[in-house]
Amino acid sequence: MNNEVRPLTKVLLSILTVLIAIWLIAPMLIVFPISFSGDASFQFPPRSWSTRWYESFFTNSQWTDALGNSAVIGILVAVIATVLGTIAALAINRSTSRLARSAQTLMLTPMIVPPIIAGAGIYTFFLNADLVGTIFGFVMVHVTLALPLVVIAVNASLSGYDRTLELAAASLGANRLKTFFTVTVPLIAPGLLAGAVFAFVTSFDEVIIAQFMVSPSLTTLPIMMYTSVTRTTDPTIAAASALVLGAILVAFCLYQFVVVPLTRSSRNRGPAA
Secondary structure: OHHHHHHHHHHHHHHHHHHHHHHHHHHHHOHHHHHOEOOOOOOOOOOOEOOHHHHHHHHOHHHHHHHHHHHHHHHHHHHHHHHHHHHHHHHHHHOOOOHHHHHHHHHOHHHOOOHHHHHHHHHHHHHHOOOOOOHHHHHHHHHHHHHHHHHHHHHHHHOOOOOHHHHHHHHOOOOHHHHHHHHHHHHOHHHHHHHHHHHHHHHHHOOOOHHHHOEOOEOOHHHHHHHHHHHOOOOHHHHHHHHHHHHHHHHHHHHHHHHHHHHHHHHHHOOOO
């Protein structure tokens, strides 16, 4: 009897999960048809269809400059946060000191501190250091915000990591650097890539602290979108939102259906020493 109930329970839970996912995602997907509306209003469903708002987005230098700034900052944050987060995760995972867990907790504090409080403190410090409205300042702040996500993702990969493979590589003559890149990195690649994606999305989508960092010469796409929705009723924001949402969906789909299978296949073949 129990064996018959369990498959039914799994089916019901799967259906419930799908319904909850649709309920959460459906409001975001409405952005796509609105972005092709021919009306100068946020009406759904649209009464007419047009690409005028995409033309408005790509022909307006304010929107394109903001998109470029967000892309550059996001890529830099993804690279730097992934490198630093991986080093920190390896150090914490392999440390035998009692301070390792305290260090991990300390690194997670950016996820606990309210963004508005962090933004006020960052603005005061960065204003005195002339870093407000600079790419370097944005990158520093967003790396701090993204670092905990990278540490968590890499730690998840390290939880099932077999360190005897490193000893085997060393016994075959590989030095530490070669062992790291040919054994460690391929085995924890899913965590590295997930951390990089999370870091990029965190930077690309951050708006609260960015309000303290922008200047007339440097703004980001989330700030442009926030300004558009609070000060005007320009549906260009629908096109911008559709582009951002589409980019995020493509990134996660590539990770889930391309990167993860390739990583698993390389792991099954075994790391090269």
